[in-house]
Amino acid sequence: MRCAEVDPYIEAFVDGRLDASRASVIEAHVRSCVRCAARVRAAGRIARALAAGPRVQAPHGFAHRVMDVVYREALAGGPGAAQSVERPLRLPARVYRRLGLSCVLTAGVLAISLFIPRAAYSTLAGARITGAAFSQESEVAVKSALDGADNAVRGILRERVKEGSIK
């Protein structure tokens, strides 16, 4: 194998990621080639320098803190339940526009009914109906009064006739 053919495989060779047959071919070339052997040594130094990084561990109690939140979500109704409760219901914009218009109209009707005087309202609502009712009632009252008066006079006249005062 030539150096140009070996070059793309050197990193994988150093990482131990080549299959056995290809690895043995590369190894045979590296043993006999000073340049490629230097390449393998350099790649190995880089790999070891990076792999020798500090072992980082999660803080003490990390798993318990995670499960604390997980259990709270599970009790609230399953994964994401806490999130769904916090998320507000969103309706289409046209619904909000119609709702607003209805509120404005209702407020207007209420304002009109509260602030217009009752007499004016009565006039506006139908004075004709009220006048007709009044004349009808008064007619009945007058008639009753006349009937009553008429009966009273007739009674007196009958008595006087009986007495002989009136012939």
Add this chain to the structure above:
Amino acid sequence: MPGSGNLQRLTDAELTDRVRAGETRLFAELVQRYQDPVFAMAQRFVGAPGDAEDLAQEAFLRAYRGLEGFKGDAKFSTWLYRITWNLCADWKRKHGGPRKETTALDTAGDFADTRVDLEADLLDGEERARVRRALEGLDERYRSVVTLLYYEKMSYDQIAAVLDVPLKTVETRLYRARKILRVALEATEKEGKRGGR
């Protein structure tokens, strides 16, 4: 967490199925399995441990909430790392980069953890610092693949899934990133020799 011994035998797929079926407590096992790499990824982005914990917690909560829609066509770990990566990218867009606390993380690397390969104990700490400085200077596209491969110990397939790019793109970016790092490392070595170190 009680009963974790038996739970360790369950696969991620079995755990996610049972959490979806209502066994919420089993999600704790998934948190314990992946809390370290998720927190580590978050801290590399944001710097401050407090912010990293908030971000890591949010990643797990999003995974829990999204379990109903998780079809299992990818590994749970890959899906979780992708959620974390996207959160980190959003955080970076909002805040512009990690806070000063990352310097503590960088210098901590010079004191290699005993769980790392023994060979790492023999490495020159200055060389590690040089490589990391070169890494910081990389374009984001190249730095992300290198970070996920070496720091998060992901496979090429996982990196492709997390970054949502084809596998070939991952291979190409890694090749170019390492080439840039190698050139940068050689350049700083020459400068060091010229300076008479």
